[in-house]
Amino acid sequence: MSYCVNCGVELEESEKNCPLCGVEVINPRMPYVEGAPRPYPARLDPINARMNRRFIAVILSIIIAFPAVLTLSINYIYSGEAGWSAYVASSMVLLWFFIVPLFLWQRLSFLRVVIPAVIALAGFLRFMEYLNPGSGWYLKLALPVLCLVAVPFAIIGWLIEKNKLRSYYAASVIMFVMAMITFAVEFLTESYAYGSVKMDWSFYAAIPLGAIAAALLAIARRRSWRDRINRRIHI
Numbered sequence: 001m002s003y004c005v006n007c008g009v010e011l012e013e014s015e016k017n018c019p020l021c022g023v024e025v026i027n028p029r030m031p032y033v034e035g036a037p038r039p040y041p042a043r044l045d046p047i048n049a050r051m052n053r054r055f056i057a058v059i060l061s062i063i064i065a066f067p068a069v070l071t072l073s074i075n076y077i078y079s080g081e082a083g084w085s086a087y088v089a090s091s092m093v094l095l096w097f098f099i100v101p102l103f104l105w106q107r108l109s110f111l112r113v114v115i116p117a118v119i120a121l122a123g124f125l126r127f128m129e130y131l132n133p134g135s136g137w138y139l140k141l142a143l144p145v146l147c148l149v150a151v152p153f154a155i156i157g158w159l160i161e162k163n164k165l166r167s168y169y170a171a172s173v174i175m176f177v178m179a180m181i182t183f184a185v186e187f188l189t190e191s192y193a194y195g196s197v198k199m200d201w202s203f204y205a206a207i208p209l210g211a212i213a214a215a216l217l218a219i220a221r222r223r224s225w226r227d228r229i230n231r232r233i234h235i
């Protein structure tokens with residue numbers, strides 16, 4: 001019996017290299033035998049992995065559904081309507097959309113996770129307005145703020161995933177977008193709350209963010225700076 005000198009896995013004489021880590025097998029007492037039967041599967045079973053993910057999705061769905069169904073039925077039995085339990089149930093639906101899609105997709109991607117979560121959040125907020133009608137905060141404030149945050153970050157995330165936006169450039173763009181979002185959020189909240197707009201606090205947040213964005217952009221454009229920083233922080 002041989003053992004891998006690198007990872008310690010047990011090896012048969014059929015292996016020239018460790019099937020786990022690829023390190024060469026050297027054991028003078030048990031040399032490599034070409035053509036000896038291999039005890040390891042040739043490939044991992046993808047169906048099994050898929051079933052496991054689906055199983056996790058089902059278990060999580062049951063765990064999330066349980067408090068929703070329980071509170072809805074208790075509330076309905078005692079008062080004949082879904083009053084307070086509607087909050088619990090809708091929160092659980094939102095939670096489901098945040099967690100379970102991670103296990104439902106066979107191939108995960110940024111947008112596949114973010115889009116359902118954002119749509120669910122928009123629906124959740126709309127439902128909250130339905131439960132507490134008045135003032136029109138959903139269309140005037142909640143939905144625009146959600147779109148303002150979600151759309152740029154969905155685009156940035158997608159670009160990073162596609163490797164079109166990298167390291168310091170990506171960080172710089174994120175800081176810049178955050179600065180822009182701060183202005184937009186203050187604009188929306190001011191016009192919603194007072195009907196007129198007087199910008200103040202967003203400058204305090206946006207100016208440092210903009211400065212960091214500019215510094216990151218400068219680093220991204222200069223190779224020597226980038227190398228020096230990477231060496232300092234060991235990447």
Ligand SMILES: [Zn+2]
Pocket residue numbers: 004005006007008009018019020021022023
């Ligand atoms: Zn090994």
